[in-house]
Amino acid sequence: MFSIVLNIVGSLFHLYVAARLYALAPVRSRIPARAWWIGALLLWCVYIAGVHLGDAALDWRWWPGQFAVTWLGISFVMSMCLLLADLASGFGFWWRAHTQAIRAAGAVAGVLLAAFALYQGMRAPVIVEQEVVIENLPPALDGAVIAAVSDIHLGAQRRSDWMAARVAQINALQPAAVLLVGDLVEDEPIGEPQLAGVLRGFRAPLGVWAVTGNHEFYGDAETTVSEFAEGGVRWLRDRQVELAPGLVLAGIEDIGATMRRGGSLTDGLARILPDAHGKATILMSHIPASAVVEEASRRGVGLMLSGHTHGGQIWPFSHAVEQRFPKYAGAYEVGGMTLFVTRGAGSWGPRMRLWKAGEIVKITLRAPQGATT
Template sequence: MFSIVLNIVGTLLHLYVAARLYSLDAVRSRISRRAWWVGALLVWLLYFAGVRIGDEALDWRWWPRQFALTWLGITFVMSLCLLAADLLSGFGYLARAHTQKLRAAGAIAGVLLAAFALFQGMRAPVIVDQEVVMQDLPKALDGTVIVAVSDIHLGAQRRADWLAGRVAQINALEPAAVLLLGDQVEDEPVGAPWLGSTLRGLRAPLGVWAVTGNHEFYGDAETTVREFEEGGVRWLRDRKVILAPGLALAGIEDVGSRMRSGGDYTEGLARTLAGPGPGTTILMSHIPAPPIIDAARERGVGLMLSGHTHGGQIWPFGYAVQQRFARYAGAYEVGGMQLYVTRGAGSWGPRMRLWRPGEILRLTLRAAPAL
């Protein structure tokens, strides 16, 4: 079903961009109609083949799939700009004298904007600093640095060199603990010998901890868990541990499949936080689902960390994401609980981001001042 939707949407965007570009005098005067549309057909066939072949991580099928996803992103961004030009010109009927200039401007803007989105998607994630004041945090832990990373999506687009770069970024922040907030892989387990050795390069005295995301379950989740465990990562699957005296860390299994099937999906959280404990708790939950947020607040969580939304990734999809997850990017205060939903370090689909790049979150924990 997903491939069918991609085929339909991608075809419509491709045809619209091709037709609008060929309507430009500068293009028609240099390329025959036959040559243009034969070329457009060949590009579309490559796009169609890429969607059908699938996103196999490390073999030859990676290239057509990545081309298809990238082309989908490029044509979407260009369509936004060309549509704006069409609206300003009344689709060529109201401002005929200016139609060529407006469409040319739209085409140039689309190319530049797509190039910028590719740059933002491929660049290293930025470091975002956030101070978090937590009630009941022991004074001895004031100033503790926690690094949180979500939506790495290791696989076809991001491999050994990319992960090694992120390990270096994280180590430079000198964290006490590193938290991986889900979607560590694109779909299938990485299945590469470099994964364990690269992950073991992370330096965090209080450990490297992870929770599952929805993408772990699109492939063989149990194998993915074992691969990361071999790299020294410890998983919290509806489980709570004590990071330090007065500071607990809890993580719940991804709730994506249960959200799609309907009904209550807070049972894992209820089991994990069954009773109050001394000090304060950090909760890792991949999806910032409103019932999970509310249940975490009611159970006295001091800080909840999530990802999943990618901050919308490509504008204007953020508005659609916000309809599902009202708290979809950034810091929020929820009835005394602090919540941060990170945009994630990687990307899904086209390796593009518009407007903001991926991020790695550095959290500095602060004890609340005495009353």
């Protein structure tokens, strides 16, 4: 079904962009109609082939697959700009003397915006800093730094060398702990022997911890878990640990996987946090579902970390994502608990982001004012 939707939507974007670009006098005067439309047809065929091959494949199929999703993103951004130009000119029914100039401006804007989105999607994630006051945090842990990163999406687009650069970025923050908040792979395990060595490069005295996201379960989740575990990553799959004296770190399994097994959204929370225990608690849950957020707050969690939304990734999809997840990017206060939803370090589909780049979150923990040793 998803491929069918991509076929239809992508084909419409492609046709609209091709038609509008050929309506520009400088293009039409230089390229014969037959040559233009044969070229457009061939491009469309490559796009359709790429959709069916898939961009998650780790062999030669990555190239047409990645072209397909990238062209989908580019043609979407181009369509938005060209449509605005059409609306401004009344689709050529008014301001006829200026229609060509308006359409040309729309085309140029589309190219520039698509290029910017590609740059934002391919650049290194930015560091976002956040201070969080956590109830019951021991004063000895005041000022401790936690590095959180989600939606890495290792796979065809990002391999061990990309991850090595992220390890260096995170180590520069001198974190006490590193928290990987799900969707660490695109689908399948990446199968690179060097990944374990890269992951063992993390420098965090309180360890590197991870939870599963939905993408882990699109492939062989258990092998993915093993690949990361070989690199020293410890998984919290509906369990908690005492990260440091007085500080609990809890993590729940991807809620989609839990529900497919017949459970409910909050089953994982009920198992690992049966009641408020009076200790400072950090919860990792990949998907910021409202029911999980509210239940975590009721159970005394001080800080909840999520990802999944990518911050909408390409505007204006952020508005659609916000309808599904009202708390979809940044920090929120929920009944005394801080929820931070990260945009993630990678991307899904086209390696594009509009407007904001991917991110790694540096969180400085703070004890409540007046807390004593």
